[in-house]
Amino acid sequence: MRQWPDGPVISTLRLGQPLTVLYGHQIVDGIAWIEVVDAEGRVGWVPQIYLVIWTPTPSPTASETLEATATEAQSLTSTVANSPGETITPTP
Numbered sequence: 001m002r003q004w005p006d007g008p009v010i011s012t013l014r015l016g017q018p019l020t021v022l023y024g025h026q027i028v029d030g031i032a033w034i035e036v037v038d039a040e041g042r043v044g045w046v047p048q049i050y051l052v053i054w055t056p057t058p059s060p061t062a063s064e065t066l067e068a069t070a071t072e073a074q075s076l077t078s079t080v081a082n083s084p085g086e087t088i089t090p091t092p
Contacts, residue, residue, distance in 0.1 A: 001036065001038065001044035001045065002033075002046070003044060003045070005028040005031075005033035005045045006028045006033070007045070010042060010044050011038065011042055013046070017038065017039075018039065019036040019037065019038055019046070019051070020036060020037045020038075021035070021036055021053070022035040022036060022043065023035065024045070026045075031048075032047065032048040032049070033046065033047055034046055
């Protein structure tokens with residue numbers, strides 16, 4: 001990690017080390033540089049070619065999963081209860 005694009009080295013990064021991408025973007029001598037901050041709070045610049053941008057995908061929370069299960073159970077109960085000649089009492 002460098003102090004500014006193509007400037008002095010201020011930190012050595014490990015492969016896979018997480019960084020937070022900031023707003024700075026510059027092209028110097030044909031190299032795209034991205035402003036980043038590491039876990040220790042150091043702000044610096046890294047050539048974009050060395051970065052892999054990871055965007056997490058949201059997973060359902062426990063309440064969303066329970067809500068979906070309750071909706072599915074209600075739908076099933078409604079379908080079976082609507083069958084001619086059958087009555088179903090839902091159990092908790």
